[in-house]
Amino acid sequence: MTKRIDMKGIGKSFFATRALDNVDFSCVSGEVHALVGLNGAGKSTLMKVLGGVISRDEGIIEVNGERVEIAAPADAGRLGISMIHQEYSLINELTVAGNIFLGRELRRNGPFLDKSEMARRVKQQLDRFGLDLDPNRPVRELNSGEKQIVEIIRALMSDSWLIVMDEPTSALSEEDKGRLFEFIRRMKSEGISIIYISHHMPEIFGIAEQVTVMRDGKIVLSERTAKTTEDAVIKTMTGTELDGFVKPHKDIDGNVTLSVSTLTKPGTYNDISFDVRRGEILVLTGLRGCGAPEIAKAIFGLDADYSGTISYGGKQLKPGRGPAASVRDGMGLVTENRDKNGILPQLSVRDNIALPFLEKSVRGGIIDGKRIDTLVNKAIADTSTKTSSPDQEIRFLSGGNKQKICFSRWLDPDLEFLILLEPTRGIDVHAKADIYRIIEELSERGVAILILSYEIDEVIMLADRVITLYQGSPVSEYTYPNFEKDQMLSDMAGVGQPH
């Protein structure tokens, strides 16, 4: 077996952090090589080095035994390496064939596009892989699975022989997943190599020949899938950095604040039931696509399309009652996408914090500026937000500080229940510590908190109770202090679920 691509001794540092440390990684013809690891383990850094998005500090890359330089994404493309990202790079209003040939169209009689020839060649490729898709359909009419196929075909038709797929199944239905796996098998038989980044053990053990596990920038396991087990992979994924951390003991015996019973939305989540008590922190966890954000949306009144019941303070909530009603009753929500759904980027820090308090700070129709200033200054101090002044525009703050401001909106004494979606996504270690502290303080004050987090260490650090989900169904429940990290990861990754 000759290695078609061979990365040797790759190293990369970002300031003081060693993101990649002497990493060896290779691919052979016609095989799927699964790359796994927790968030921050170095998978995407390694793939960015391969794709020419970032430069490496050390190491060499060989293609078919020849040393190559990949300094820009165009170099990777020229060598035959294509990346399929989770966000598609297609043009909705062009056809399938139009997208595949975009930028290198076929022409005849001078300037005129040879549409039939382009469609014919695309059809030929689709047939070769047993795919049923009309090359003349506009891409806007396709579902996520079909769009992914178009992306892959585009890569194959530009002579790529190595396809990197980053969590390719996260947005796919069961049917589309089946079709994707069949497509991958056909690609393998045609000699295409695939690097498959995923956390789903059944997928990895279903289609990959080789599995490599990364942790803290290093390769910790690289083995034929036939010679290892799902459990062994999970064990090597987890680090030991949190051993010895003890969460303070808390008595949780308050009233039930929120109660969810047999909540079901077909294809998204199934039969979800749980209670959250005063002062309790309940964490829902799983892989992306596990359904937890959708559950949170139903609770906050943003979705009416579910069956089952949600009770809050003893009263059953009307489906889809809207966020205004939820906030009035003392609920709060911090979204996972603060730049899109959290902040008002053009406004100052002050105005962003004050927004939910305006209604309560009006005297005779006039906003009480002094009261607002007091509230704002207190919120900035309480959350240790770093800003040059309250009048600073929020868009100039770091991600961590923006997130703290999203939190500070809900430091309202009337708050009883708070939903946090990925509370520390994309923010630095120091801001994380501040945010964990705020969450603990809110919980001590008696606020019931529901968190969605994909980061196992964060789950264990914050939770009083954990529910793991796999593809929308509850797998297991853990209560403090009996958190078994390996078991939890196995549950999240679908270990033991059918391939």
Place this chain on the structure above:
Amino acid sequence: MTNTARIFREHNIVFVTIALCIVFYMVSPRFLSVDNMSAISRQIVPIGLIALGQFFVVVSGNIDLSMGMGSVLFAIVLGVFFGLTGGVAVGIVAVIVCSLALGFFNGVLVAKLKLPAFIVTLSTLFMAQGLSGLIIPRGQQIFLIGDFFRFVGAGKFMGLYWSFLFLIALFALAYVVYNHTRWGAYVVAIGNSEENAKLAGINVDRVKIGIFMFSALCSGFAGLVLSSRMGFVQPGLDGNGLLLDGIAAIIIGGTLILGGRGTIGGAFWGLLFIGIINNALNLLNVVDVWHQVFKGAVILAALAINWMLWQSRQADAH
């Protein structure tokens, strides 16, 4: 969805326009007379030229507000060069050169300096307006007399105005360019996602500059046709009214104001729609102020329908 419903949804402007014709015919049978149809065909030519140029700009996700006052300026350029030399060809070459220069200026500012097209072309709109008044003081005019202007303004071939035939030919050409050349696909791609278009290896800046040069050239032609029909040029022409009619025509014809989507056929029907309303309201002696109000209401209704259809298609796709 049934096929009939789909046809109605995608070609609703055709049905709406035909319905409007029937209503106007019932109010005034003279509306459908050969003379009146012929008048409409001539009236829509300048608007059609603006609509055509604007179409590519809007599909690419931009806007060119300078097209209307640009036409007025280019008409004056024509008048001055014709007046000074007496040569028609000199005047036309001057119009082409000046319009391409303005388009290049707009395009470079938008593509290279990344300035919003709205701001850039609003600025050049004012410049064009100012320059027009500078070249010919308000209240004065230059007459355009000669066979060529009579031919452009009123010449007919088999009962149809030459200018209308020219417009049809230009729409046909635009149809081919939009649907069957790389350039057309790139305009759509840029309007959908500039980032993705760049990733596919398209020279986005060059396409954008080309789009603005084409729209300015169209406004040059519009100035030529408009002034030939009137027989004189002067700075007081309502260039912005022309611009707004052109924008209304393509939006009514289903072009998405956000960019990325539109059809040449739709733009043409939108043009007929605007032309018919302008003509019928004159024909029915609607008082000018009410004329504008009514026109606004009809455009709003047509746009609301289009927007809702677009939304419902979005919903279908999910």
